[in-house]
Amino acid sequence: MDWGAIEGFLGDVSSIVWGPYLLIPLLLGTGLYLTIRLGGLQFIKLVPALRLGIIKRRDAGSEGDISQFQALTTALAATVGTGNIVGVATAIGIGGPGALFWMWVTGLLGMASKYSEAFLGVRFRRTDAAGEKSGGPQVYLERGIRGPLGKVLGLSFAIFAVIACFGIGNMTQGNSIASNVENSWSVPTWVTGIVLTIMTLVVLVGGIKSIGRVTAGFVPVMIVFYVLGSIYILVANIGAVPAAFGQIFHDAFSGTSAVGGFAGSAIMIAVQFGVARGIFSNESGMGSAAIAAAAAQTSHPVRQGLVSMTQTFIDTIIVVTCTGLVIVTTGVWNLVDPSTGEQISAALMTGEAFSHGLPGSWGHWIVTLGLVMFAYSTILGWAYYGERNIERLFGRGAVMPFRILFGLIVYIGCTVQLGVVWNFSDVMNGLMALPNLVGLLILSGLVARETRHYLKHDPKLEASTTEVEGFMDGHPGWEQWKAGELTGALATQAPADEREPARE
Numbered sequence: 001m002d003w004g005a006i007e008g009f010l011g012d013v014s015s016i017v018w019g020p021y022l023l024i025p026l027l028l029g030t031g032l033y034l035t036i037r038l039g040g041l042q043f044i045k046l047v048p049a050l051r052l053g054i055i056k057r058r059d060a061g062s063e064g065d066i067s068q069f070q071a072l073t074t075a076l077a078a079t080v081g082t083g084n085i086v087g088v089a090t091a092i093g094i095g096g097p098g099a100l101f102w103m104w105v106t107g108l109l110g111m112a113s114k115y116s117e118a119f120l121g122v123r124f125r126r127t128d129a130a131g132e133k134s135g136g137p138q139v140y141l142e143r144g145i146r147g148p149l150g151k152v153l154g155l156s157f158a159i160f161a162v163i164a165c166f167g168i169g170n171m172t173q174g175n176s177i178a179s180n181v182e183n184s185w186s187v188p189t190w191v192t193g194i195v196l197t198i199m200t201l202v203v204l205v206g207g208i209k210s211i212g213r214v215t216a217g218f219v220p221v222m223i224v225f226y227v228l229g230s231i232y233i234l235v236a237n238i239g240a241v242p243a244a245f246g247q248i249f250h251d252a253f254s255g256t257s258a259v260g261g262f263a264g265s266a267i268m269i270a271v272q273f274g275v276a277r278g279i280f281s282n283e284s285g286m287g288s289a290a291i292a293a294a295a296a297q298t299s300h301p302v303r304q305g306l307v308s309m310t311q312t313f314i315d316t317i318i319v320v321t322c323t324g325l326v327i328v329t330t331g332v333w334n335l336v337d338p339s340t341g342e343q344i345s346a347a348l349m350t351g352e353a354f355s356h357g358l359p360g361s362w363g364h365w366i367v368t369l370g371l372v373m374f375a376y377s378t379i380l381g382w383a384y385y386g387e388r389n390i391e392r393l394f395g396r397g398a399v400m401p402f403r404i405l406f407g408l409i410v411y412i413g414c415t416v417q418l419g420v421v422w423n424f425s426d427v428m429n430g431l432m433a434l435p436n437l438v439g440l441l442i443l444s445g446l447v448a449r450e451t452r453h454y455l456k457h458d459p460k461l462e463a464s465t466t467e468v469e470g471f472m473d474g475h476p477g478w479e480q481w482k483a484g485e486l487t488g489a490l491a492t493q494a495p496a497d498e499r500e501p502a503r504e
Contacts, residue, residue: 030437038451046313052461074212082378089323098251100325107312113285139392154392170413171418178196292381299468326357355367379410387403
């Protein structure tokens with residue numbers, strides 16, 4: 001079998017799916033549409049949402065499997081990954097510093113998409129045979145959209161998500177960890193594979209509660225660790241920071257040129273790679289974070305939607321910005337490799353920037369450890385995404401075998417070359433997003449209407465569970481949502497008295 005030809009074919013398909021004529025305008029356009037429809041919700045409610053998710057952390061007396069904070073960190077675990085290190089470098093290396101501006105735009109608009117899908121994930125969640133909350137696009141597309149269209153969209157998402165979770169959420173992450181550990185500390189990949197497999201299995205066997213506990217303790221530490229290293233470099237190069245911002249904003253609309261890697265970078269390249277890598281980093285619109293949101297202990301879907309929205313802010317506006325500014329302020333983005341005479345590769349760019357900015361070997365350590373932690377947390381988050389979609393397709397009985405299989409495949413990812421898997425995973429990730437984006441547009445009326453109703457009564461997100469039940473009593477769909485009735489592997493369409501018109 002000609003694996004080179006297969007890899008090339010999948011690369012061509014991936015470039016179409018993630019190109020400027022399909023997913024990029026659809027993702028960006030959906031985010032813009034939802035931003036307008038929700039009245040700029042992500043800007044006016046960001047501070048209360050951060051306070052609710054990070055400081056308050058849970059709605060006392062509400063149903064769910066994990067706290068709102070744990071749902072947030074589980075989703076962050078899946079999204080803060082190699083895209084925040086290598087993906088940013090790729091965008092800037094090809095698109096120039098202006099690509100970082102378009103990553104910001106994607107993140108800010110994507111917050112509206114992330115809010116909407118998390119709202120729907122909680123709004124249409126159900127209780128499975130094990131008594132756990134189950135939701136996400138595989139559920140809300142079918143139960144929120146009337147007729148066969150919803151069933152086709154929900155089933156398509158579930159199939160693509162299961163396939164994608166073994167690639168982008170498993171083998172590629174394990175491969176990144178093993179190769180970086182081998183290059184940095186000469187640890188054989190098979191040793192890393194065994195250790196990582198055991199660690200993964202121990203966490204996954206405990207299910208979402210175990211994943212939630214690990215990510216709640218692990219994710220904040222890894223993000224703070226990485227951000228503090230970035231801040232040190234930016235403070236040490238404080239004189240270059242204003243010029244870096246100026247270059248980012250200038251090049252976003254004019255294009256730029258770089259030494260070595262390319263002769264010129266037009267504005268369209270900056271936009272394309274900024275948007276594509278921004279979406280790859282924060283996953284807004286892909287529907288994945290809604291699966292974690294559905295497990296949260298929350299007194300209303302709006303509340304968890306707002307908490308989940310902050311995930312995109314943390315991922316893109318904080319972590320991605322740190323990586324991008326370090327690359328630009330240290331000047332590494334157009335550094336030439338003396339051995340080749342060409343621009344250094346994206347895989348080396350972030351590490352080189354941190355090594356330039358920090359004394360001794362600290363920069364190398366931070367990037368390597370950061371990539372290991374980010375990639376491992378992605379494995380845990382995507383394991384849960386895959387589990388919920390396996391349950392949707394084959395029932396609760398398939399969940400434990402899936403957890404064991406998923407853990408064992410980590411070893412394969414650590415020990416084999418994955419060029420074909422990377423490209424195949426990119427395609428599956430893109431195909432996941434398509435049915436979800438269609439569903440977000442169809443259900444946008446429901447999201448906007450329910451959001452306005454809730455925020456009219458609780459604009460500061462300070463209402464207790466009892467107060468929420470008081471002003472929601474008698475509202476259409478409220479009693480059905482609270483009931484959270486049992487659902488089978490292939491749930492039937494929601495009863496007529498539960499469904500609500502998608503549009504106003």
